[in-house]
Amino acid sequence: MEWKERIVSDKNVLLGKPVIKGTRISVEFILERLADGWSESKILESYPHLKKEDLQAVFAYLNDFVKDGLMVELRSRVS
Template sequence: MNWQERIESKKDILSGKPVIKGTRLSVAFILERLADGWSEAMLMESYPQLKKEDIQAVFAYLNEFAKDGLIAELRS
């Protein structure tokens, strides 16, 4: 999955936060919903402009940052 096809960051949209292209739905917002227990189906029902590929792009985006070490490991 090439997340760059579905996620963009522009200064004039949500202060430059990464969003799903053509929407104001940020990557962080989608991740928050998923962390709160929302299913993919719930997201797409609540936000009809959101596609399954958009959610996959969010995971691909997060995976790239995780594997590149840009997300620090949590230590207890």
């Protein structure tokens, strides 16, 4: 999956956040839904203009960032 065909960033759309091409639905928004327990099916049913390939592009986009070393340091809590 070549995510660059489906994920775009434009400073005039959502302040430049990466979005699914042709929409104002951000990668961040999709991730929030998934983190809240939404299934891919529920996302696609709720946003019928999205395609399964759009969600695959979101995953491929994130995979590239993780693979390229974009990480957030996880710190353990001190009790």
